[in-house]
Amino acid sequence: MSKNKMSNISFDNTEIAFKAKSMSDLQKSYWLFKLVGNNFLVKLGPALLNIAFFLRLPIKSLIKNTIFEQFCGGESIKDCEKRIQSLARYNVNTILDYSVEGSSNKENFDLTASEIIRTIERAKDDENIPFAVFKTSGLARIELLEKISTNSTLKEKEKIEFELLKDRVKLICQKAYDLEVRIFIDAEESWIQNAIDDLATSMMRIYNTEKAIVYNTLQMYRWDRISFLKQSYADAENGNYYLGLKIVRGAYMEKERERAAELGYSSPIQKDKESCDKDYDLALAYCINHIDKIAICAGTHNEKSSLKLIDLMRENNILKDDNRVYFSQLLGMSDHISFNLANEGYNVVKYMPYGPVKLVMPYLIRRAQENTSISGQTGRELSLIIKERNRRAI
Ligand SMILES: Cc1cc2nc3c(=O)[nH]c(=O)nc-3n(C[C@H](O)[C@H](O)[C@H](O)COP(=O)(O)OP(=O)(O)OC[C@H]3O[C@@H](n4cnc5c(N)ncnc54)[C@H](O)[C@@H]3O)c2cc1C
Numbered sequence: 387m388s389k390n391k392m393s394n395i396s397f398d399n400t401e402i403a404f405k406a407k408s409m410s411d412l413q414k415s416y417w418l419f420k421l422v423g424n425n426f427l428v429k430l431g432p433a434l435l436n437i438a439f440f441l442r443l444p445i446k447s448l449i450k451n452t453i454f455e456q457f458c459g460g461e462s463i464k465d466c467e468k469r470i471q472s473l474a475r476y477n478v479n480t481i482l483d484y485s486v487e488g489s490s491n492k493e494n495f496d497l498t499a500s501e502i503i504r505t506i507e508r509a510k511d512d513e514n515i516p517f518a519v520f521k522t523s524g525l526a527r528i529e530l531l532e533k534i535s536t537n538s539t540l541k542e543k544e545k546i547e548f549e550l551l552k553d554r555v556k557l558i559c560q561k562a563y564d565l566e567v568r569i570f571i572d573a574e575e576s577w578i579q580n581a582i583d584d585l586a587t588s589m590m591r592i593y594n595t596e597k598a599i600v601y602n603t604l605q606m607y608r609w610d611r612i613s614f615l616k617q618s619y620a621d622a623e624n625g626n627y628y629l630g631l632k633i634v635r636g637a638y639m640e641k642e643r644e645r646a647a648e649l650g651y652s653s654p655i656q657k658d659k660e661s662c663d664k665d666y667d668l669a670l671a672y673c674i675n676h677i678d679k680i681a682i683c684a685g686t687h688n689e690k691s692s693l694k695l696i697d698l699m700r701e702n703n704i705l706k707d708d709n710r711v712y713f714s715q716l717l718g719m720s721d722h723i724s725f726n727l728a729n730e731g732y733n734v735v736k737y738m739p740y741g742p743v744k745l746v747m748p749y750l751i752r753r754a755q756e757n758t759s760i761s762g763q764t765g766r767e768l769s770l771i772i773k774e775r776n777r778r779a780i
Contacts, residue, residue, distance in 0.1 A: 395696060395730050397689050400774035402729045403722035406472050409778060412771055415718075418456050419767045422754045432751050446743050449750075457718040457753045458485070458746060459738040463508050466740050469717070474514040477728040478736055481517045481570070481714070482508060485739035485749040490527055492550070498524040499554040503561050510565040516712075516735060517601075517683075519570040520558060522582045526551040535580035555585050559600050563593040570632050570683070573603035576642055576654045583614075587621065594627040598681035598710070601630030606666040607639055609656045615669055619676060629676075632714070633669050634685040635662055637752065667694050674698040674711075681710040683735070687720040692727065706731040716753070722770050 397403075404412060435445070459466030463482060470480045482505040489495060502520045509515035523531065530547050533540060540548060562569040571586045573579060586602035593599045602618070604611045615631070622629040636642075639655055646653035656662045670691065673682040684695050692713060698704075699711060712733045715724045728734040739749055 395693070395726060397692075397722045397726050398770075398773075399726055399729075400722065400770050400777060403725045403770060404774045405476055405725060406721075409775075412775055412778075414452075415456060416768065416771045416775070418452055419771065422453070432747075435747060435751075449747075450743055453750050453754065454743055454746070457716070457739065457750060459717060459740045461740060461742050463504060463740065466738055469738060470514060473736060476725055477731075478724050478734050479513075479517075480515050480738045481519050481735050482515065483519050483737045483739045484524070484741055486524065486741040486745040487521070487748045488745075489524065495525050495550075495554065499558060502558050506558070506561045506565055506567045506569070509567040515567075516733075517568045517570055518562060519572060519737070521572045521574060522551075522555070522585060523574055523578065525554045528578060531578035531581045534584075535578050552585070555589060559589040559593050563599050566599075568599055568601060568630065568681075570601045570630075571603060573605045573632075573634065573636070575638050576608065577645070579605075587618070590622070590630060591625050591627050594622075594630060596628075598628040598630030601632050601681070601683065603632040603634060603685075604669060605634055605636030606669055607636035607642075607656055607662045608654045609661070609665070610654065612665055612668055612672070615672055619672075619680065622679060629680045630682075631673060631680060632683045632685050633666065633673070635666055635688070663688075663691070666691055670695050671698055674702055674704065677702065677704060677708075677710055683712040683714050685714045685737075687715055687723060689723060692723055696732070707733055709733070718753070719767070 407415070435449075459469045459480075459482070466480070466482060473480055484498065484501045484505060486498065486501075489498060498520075502518065502524075506518045509518055526547065530540075530544055530551070533544065534548060559569060561567075571582060571589075574582060583602060586600065589600040590598075590602065604615060606612075618629055618631070636655075642655050643653050646655075656665065666686070666688070667690075670682070670684060671694075673680045674695070684691065686692060695711070695713065699706070699708070704711060712735055713723070713727050714735045714737065715721075716737045717739065724734050724736060739746060
């Protein structure tokens with residue numbers, strides 16, 4: 387269902403959806419989604435890429451002109467400028483997302499923190515870049531985050547590491563506050579999420595006293611997030627600060643289930659997709675009902691949930707461009723949602739991942755996996771591209 391009787395917006399309008407794409411761009415996207423729709427190739431891809439990088443085969447330009455171009459803005463902030471302007475022409479905003487993953491030493495954590503600060507500086511006073519974002523795992527070791535999350539006793543060296551992590555997070559949030567750029571803290575695997583939630587809450591307590599600057603992220607594929615949402619709201623009420631929340635379904639479902647089965651604990655993931663969808667929409671409704679205190683961003687490619695939020699906004703007399711409500715999709719995905727919403731006057735912002743090709747590979751592999759024919763996104767993307775190609779041909 388891409389249109390419902392309550393909302394008069396249609397996500398099927400491919401003319402609006404692909405306005406920014408030339409015919410050859412469309413053709414390229416078509417072949418790319420065809421390719422990532424191949425389960426066999428996507429399964430084998432990561433291993434083949436590792437071998438190719440190891441053998442120093444000249445594959446960088448192949449990746450750069452295909453999957454990287456579809457899902458990333460470039461290798462640096464400067465590289466992203468063209469894409470930022472191209473989206474802005476259609477009222478689609480940008481979040482610069484430095485997507486380098488898997489670092490494990492202090493030097494890299496400091497470099498990542500500096501780069502995130504550069505994204506905040508770039509966003510300052512630019513209405514086309516209303517948010518910045520970071521992943522806590524880019525600023526500290528996973529093992530450390532896991533120990534903090536489980537309240538394990540930290541060794542002296544780890545206590546210092548933890549202090550350094552808090553300093554980095556504080557530096558980033560302080561910069562965001564000073565330059566008035568809102569900042570998302572991404573949600574990650576459940577076994578490190580307690581540490582992230584605690585850091586996010588402590589930052590909101592400091593920086594959200596006048597409005598939401600720092601946003602935590604809720605993954606609604608977890609069955610405990612509705613109660614966490616209510617607790618977060620109560621904490622914000624008691625602490626007298628605003629709650630900033632990005633609401634997503636969650637990106638690590640298979641990994642979560644596998645780990646829970648392997649280690650023999652009960653999975654934090656909902657029993658089925660239906661329960662996840664139900665909680666997602668419940669969370670949207672809860673936030674909209676408390677909009678005086680909560681600012682939200684719906685990070686989703688789900689059409690029904692996007693329509694649900696539109697309806698909730700209308701029912702609660704919230705203006706389409708109210709600063710407290712944003713819709714967000716990833717670059718290269720679900721342009722039919724982003725561009726049609728922006729065309730109707732809603733606040734839309736695209737995550738624009740960037741970074742050196744080799745270092746953003748984990749991100750790109752996740753996108754390819756999400757777009758295999760199993761998960762179903764490809765079918766929708768392809769059918770829309772074909773529809774637009776036919777429309778233009780006529
Ligand atoms: C702007 C933006 C920001 C994001 N930020 C984050 C982030 O910080 N952290 C993060 O983890 N992810 C993040 N994501 C990814 C997001 O969590 C989803 O993986 C992705 O968007 C797909 O969900 P959907 O709502 O778009 O659509 P849908 O296609 O409707 O939902 C697919 C999702 O539903 C859930 N699901 C599928 N099957 C089941 C099942 N059987 N049982 C329970 N749940 C199921 C999974 O989460 C799956 O990814 C972000 C996505 C966007 C667009």
